[in-house]
Amino acid sequence: MNAASIEIDSLPRNHALDACFLGPYGENDGLLEKLMVEFLRDHVYWRRNFHPEDPPAIATATARHPDYLAFEARMRRELHQLSASLKKSVPFHSPRYLGHMVSDLLLPGLAAQMLTLPYNPNNVSEDAAPVTVDLEVQVGLQLARMVGYPHDPAQPACAFGHLTSGGTLANYQALRLALALKAFPVALRAAQVPGLELPADDWDAFNLAPPASIALLQQWQQWLATQAPADRMRWLARVEAERIEQRGLAAFFAAHPTLQPPRVLAPITAHYSWSKAVKLLGLGRDQLMLLPSRGMRMDVDALESTLTRCARARIPVLLGVAVLGSTEYGTIDPVDGMLAARAHAVRSGLGFSVHVDAAWGGYLATVFRHADGRLRTRAEMVGEFEHFPSPAVHAAFAALGDTDSVTIDPHKLGYLPFGAGAFVCRDHRAVALLAERADYVFHGPAPPDYLARYRNLGQFIPEGSKPGAAAAAAYVTHKVLPLDHANFGRLQRQTILAAEAFRARAQRFADEGTGLLRVLVPFEPDSNLVCLALNPTGNRSIAAANAFVQSLHDAMRCDPRQPVQTREFFGSVTSLRADVLGTREAARILDALGLEAFGDGEGEDRLMILRHTLMNPYLIDRENGISYIDRYFEFLWRLVQRVEAAA
Ligand SMILES: Cc1ncc(COP(=O)(O)O)c(C=O)c1O
Structure with a gap:
């Protein structure tokens, strides 16, 4: 008997999983069809019931008009051609597909996405998506819980997450947030804001650890709230004028000659989206340092010595990137070791954010979670696998909750339709630094309530208009299959x-x-x-x-x-x-x-x-x-x- 057939015999059957997908043979076609017809009808009733007193604008008899029929014929023809040509698609649904990071789609996600499409919500803000924008913020909280971040919006230091078109843009968002957080204390110093405990010099200000930067941001917001309205506007404008986002990299670093553009430290296995991200941010590829690995896992000794060299040469570090599931080998970086290296660096005055690129391996965190949110010990998992998780892999997943941000792709191991990536940061208060004013969409001052605040999602994310249907798909899927070991x-x-x-x-x-x-x-x-x-x-x-x-x-x-x-x-x-x-x-x-x-x-x-x-x-x-x-x-x-x- 070979290893694969041992698995066939020893795995307990779980028929609930048989309802999860359309299936390699389209076995669950009846189920999907029933759902689609039911919810399409439901959608149509909703249209009719909006103002039932409005008569149908398209006359029933029009369906027999030659122009109508000609249009329908053209549409059918093109759709048939599309459908025929799509038969050349890659059969991701099949167990004979072992290629890239994609497989069959989870039925709850597929159905939720298709159900939501005709409503066409735009998750840029609640004006255009009163329902799905909330769902997107909830998805952020669901994912935050999965990785061990604080996820109670009633708590001040709750996490925040949102969807992106994919892992590439989520990684870019991580860089954007890390830079905002790093450069803000320098702007406060430059604006000479009184009454704050500001760092002694630009180097110290640029090297605060993320919690210290967030604490300073809080102090500044509280101080600002004590000012008279006219003074508040004046100080706001003064600090804004010093921010890196306002000045641009060239003017910011020219104004602070003791600082130089910071480096991004990633393992050599890092996905090429990191190269794109540093270019997009204007840092340039020279600032991306790819560190050696051992067996395709980040070499923490190499990280330590690079950090020591950076501290000595006064080269700032923006972000340390850990890869949780490398694109080519699925290898897991020692997140715990990287956090320890960061703690050490912070003690020598070199603060930076730690981001986990878990575009691929993020959903594996479900295997490590109890239904009540606790982390499972390795001992609790023994017997469920042949080897997994190694002590190193368990330690990496256990450390996720202590990182600053994470990329997770629902369109990979979340089995959801493209494009659904996600960015989650551990402390949402940092996100205030990303806010973009767009007065024609976002009205009034920022609401204090967490959920109300993020209904203006477009203020904080790199994209503008975006599909609410993707948020609906992720939210419903995570409700049907909660993100713990017994479900997802x-x-x-x-x-x-x-x-x-x-x-x-x-x-x-x-x-x-x-x-x-x-x-x-x-x-x-x-x-x-x-x-x-x-x-x-x-x-x-x-x-x-x-x-x-x-x-x-x-x-x-x-x-x-x-x-x-x-x-x-x-x-x-x-x-x-x-x-x-x-x-x-x-x-x-x-x-x-x-x-x-x-x-x-x-x-x-x-x-x-x-x-x-x-x-x-x-x-x-x-x-x-x-x-x-x-x-x-x-x-x-x-x-x-x-x-x-x-x-
Ligand atoms: C580790 C990692 N990060 C980021 C990405 C980029 O994700 P996307 O293609 O969704 O933009 C990938 C894609 O394979 C990946 O494997």
């Missing part, structure tokens, strides 16, 4: 179990291939992404190994010229780059594969590997006793033989 966590658990089964099956594949093929899982997976490096036995050339893996991938990638049915499985590839790996890791991997060292020639500075994202809930189909993991490796074996024979 069950889905996440399945993905981890599938990855463990995949890892075990990969070992068997490697053993069976001896003599023909060398196979290596280059980094032990922390979560639900598993990569495979492959090289035909006897081959020493990296370029030839890459050509071999490219041929394998050609048989598993989307090719718009061919029907998707010609594909047995879908997978993805990534490459191990010499500069990312470092000498020791490169030697370990290349030796194991029997390959020569990386070279400078075309295609010789990187090794192409297969990458598998194990999200589909039916990778192990216990109804029919099928392991698509087994089937994938059987397919891969046939493919290897075919490619070898053709070589």
